[in-house]
Amino acid sequence: MALKESQVPFALAGSYGLWARGGPEPAHDVDFMIAEDDATAVYELLAGRGLEVVQPPEDWLFKTYVDGAMVDVIHRAGARSIDRGLFGEADLLEVESVQMPVLSATVLMAHKLGAMDERACDFGAVLPAARAVREQVDWEEVSRRTAQNPFARSFLGLLHDLAIA
Template sequence: MSEEAQQRLREALKTVAVVLKEGDTPFALAGSYGLWARGAPEPVHDVDFVVAEEDAARVERLLADHGLEVQQPPEDWLFKVWQGDAMVDVLFRALRVPVTREQLADVDCLEVESVLMPVLSATELMAHKLGALEEHACDLGKVLPAARAVREQVDWERVAEETGENPFADAALHLLRRLGVAPERPNG
């Protein structure tokens, strides 16, 4: 991705965050940009925010009312916001589970590109990243640098509990333990 395209993505991140803050609805930066805000390598695809499922329709209207292009894709767990060619995903379900306002309390307010915004905890972000691994999307080349960068911020046992049903997440955790990124399980 070119530096100009990367800058447009960062501008879209800031624009959406400012609109969401003005809307007074709980939200948080999520996904790879959430990890980036916590020290991981910068992603090149899109920005992810999460909102509670009960607030999704209102947030969608809010963003559209601020002149952003909002699209409803076939997936029933998010909508997309475009600022030019920069895409922002707004998720209201994560790993097939509705996002709740209570979950959005597990955030830290961090300055991201000069905008103070809520960011999901590193533990929640890694649980989402590992939980999303599956047969057609299992690129550990993206997981390892992010996990290494935020490893001290993560409750790895909680990540293991939250992703325990996913064999791809289990394999990734095994590798992270073998590499010394995540600690060995207490019982060996």
């Protein structure tokens, strides 16, 4: 609620964003994306509201806790800064009885695949989400956005072979 009240552009992202669009229910933390330009203000806003806010070693996010649940507030995706233009690709959806912006399935899948690397490339974890939201995704756009990532290209090839994409 603090993000909604702040008027700072944000959107539900990650596995919960995919879940809000019909993907499998995740069992871990919630991800929200904000613009990198807003990161300091949002950090201070959440801390000012009495929420525990933690800066982990990773410099692309910070974490907060709401009713015991960990929430990642992400302001960079990979090496790319998140800018406010990303939130134009979000839709206002009802998530657990709360209206909030949720990134498009295309953006969510592009981020999910773009994050794959040698240490994190579990196709089995991503495949059910891709199958569930496949009709909402512009797979050509995902391919364009992830063209430099060999793991993403391999996963997209698998989706093509399985007639998902």
